[in-house]
Amino acid sequence: MAEHGTTLDVPVVVQNKARSVGADRWLEELPGLVAALAADWSLEIGATYPDATEAFVAAVQLEDGTPAVVKVMIPRGFDAVGHEVTVLRLANGDGCVTLLRDDQDRGALLLERLGRPLHRLGLPLARRLEILTATAQRVWRPATGCGLPTGAEKARWLASSTVERWDVLGRPCPERTIAHAVACAERRIAAHDDERAVLVHGDIHQWNACEVGDGVGDGFKLVDPDGLLAEAEYDLGVLLREDPVELLQGDPTERARVLAVRTGLSATAIWEWGVVERVSTGLLCTEVGLQPSGAQMLATADAVVDLEP
Secondary structure (H helix, E strand, C coil): CCCCCCCCCCCHHHHHHHHHCCCHHHHHHHHHHHHHHHHHHCCEEEEECCCCCCEEEEEEECCCCCEEEEEEECCCCCCHHHHHHHHHHHHCCCCECCEEEEEHHHCEEEEECCCCEHHHCCCCHHHHHHHHHHHHHHHCCCCCCCCCCEHHHHHHHHHHHHHHHHHHCCCCCCHHHHHHHHHHHHHHHHHCCCCCCEEECCCCCCCCEEECCCCHHHCEEECCCCCEEECCHHHHHHHHHCCHHHHCCCCCCHHHHHHHHHHCCCHHHHHHHHHHHHHHHHHHHHHHCCCCHHHHHHHHHHHCCCCCC
16 A cells, blocks of 8 residues: 555656646645555555556556556546546446546546557557557447537637647747648537537547557557547547658548548548647647657648648
């Protein structure tokens, strides 16, 4: 069990993210909070997950010896914990990690222990996209009335926060890149349809997909859902945001078309969500010091301003 006052190995990116949203007190109180959770849930705290960006995440062992994971989320200006719990309960272990226990007041989740994240397996990009798309499709389902934000609401927030963050950071990319992202967000807002909207994960990439069981053959599950009721194309847009350098090798629009054919969805919608997510995340990575990812996303965003699938 963790003792009060124990020094925790909190990743630098998590520290930077916490400070960027004014959660300095959370950082100071985190050791005591983790110790209290360990006592209340009878956990033995193990190694910290070094790749975490939005929360303190550590391996734990339950009292009966079952391996699990504890996640303590950075306080945000919206109910991120509640959204994640909602997604995990709706998915119920199908496509997403299984939720074992939660304490929303303390921003804490107890989760099943999964295997290696996809990014550690060294698989080629095409295979990674196949895995991520197939896993995302397991999550998509009707979830009317579940209380999650809509895709239109998320697009409005992404547009406004992108403009604000760009200005605060000293305008690290051309203005036309920002204007393009805002225009794409406005088109996705106009296209939102409550009847077509499904539960989407909202942040699908190779760091958020982990092996189930002992190897690739047992499949994957997703972790760290943002949770939205949106057109399914939103999730595939995130796949266009990731691997930005590779996107420019050949025809940048090909990935959107391939994903559209594979899923029967709209290449245009996938492309436009990709534009919005690429610029927003590039600015966020720049803000918290996650480089070269931030610079690569912004450079790619500028390079594709005049393209469409």
